[in-house]
Amino acid sequence: MARPVRFNIKQKSTTDWGINIAEAPQGFSGEGFFTTSLDKVVGLARKNSIWPLPFATSCCGIEFMATMGSHYDLARFGSERVGFSPRQCDLLMVMGTIAKKMGPVLKQVYLQMAEPRWVLAVGACASSGGIFDTYSVLQGIDQVIPVDVYVPGCPPRPEAIIDGVMKIQELVHNESLRRRNGDKYRLLLESYGIQ
């Protein structure tokens, strides 16, 4: 019996090729102009062009590779361009066990990133030390750098990593432009001994 073909059977529209266009933010539009708040435009632009910096040390990194691959394809979410210099990237993705000796290195990488920057802790080890409840392993990267989103799992499936990235996108989208200049943020960084 022939194997039923399940893919690519739907006729695609030849005009938009199935491409999703992001919804325009709320605003006032008229003939030839559109007004809205700067926050929303910047948030929309940032959200759909996040450059991730993978900091992969173990098996979660393998799941990340699958996430970047064609099957799951993180590029669909605007994170096409994986940067390998912290100075160019917006999102630090920490995937895998971080030993205590690696802690200062991770912090250095975080410090080298320019504001605004976000951190995604992927997997049990990066989030909490995971199964490595031992003297040599950092019990969660939030002991050295502030974390925005935690992805549970050991290791998490690519879907979970994508979900984490989408949660980050939500944060990026809704973040106030003044947040990084505020006292609350400064105190948060000071609690990590930064600045």
Next chain:
Amino acid sequence: MSLTNEIIKTRLVEKFGDLLTEWGEPYGMLSFTAPGDHNLKVMNALNDEFGFSFLTDLTAVHFPDRKGEELAVVYHLHNLVENVRIRFRIYAPVEKPDVYTATGVFSSANWMERETFDFYGVNFVGHPDLKRILNVDEMDYFPLRKEFPLEDQTRIDKDDDMFGR
């Protein structure tokens, strides 16, 4: 004639007499104990006269119940020509774990003695650069000694019931 365990043992007893104790051959590997201050003499003899030219391993074991000789430093040697391996250990008290360094005989002991110092706190007298190698420099204890629990004691934000302690 190949180098057998019997030959090695006979010649070592001739040379060192009663100083070498606790002879055994677990899984065919000749093992014995040397006095704490004789480790270099025995190692030099094995290297020069028996052809054990390769220090495969150097580590320590902590026996809290052996009063006065809590720390055992274990040397594994390999004769590459005859393909014979040998193992010997010395004991040191945990209060004052001073052991002569083997770096003068085998350069490879440098790394392994730093590791042994790192995890057991054995003080290798004469080592060129005895400091921590694998653990963070700020660590203030020797994690593989038996009195220290394996788990990280510094964490404060976890519920022990949920983490199987």
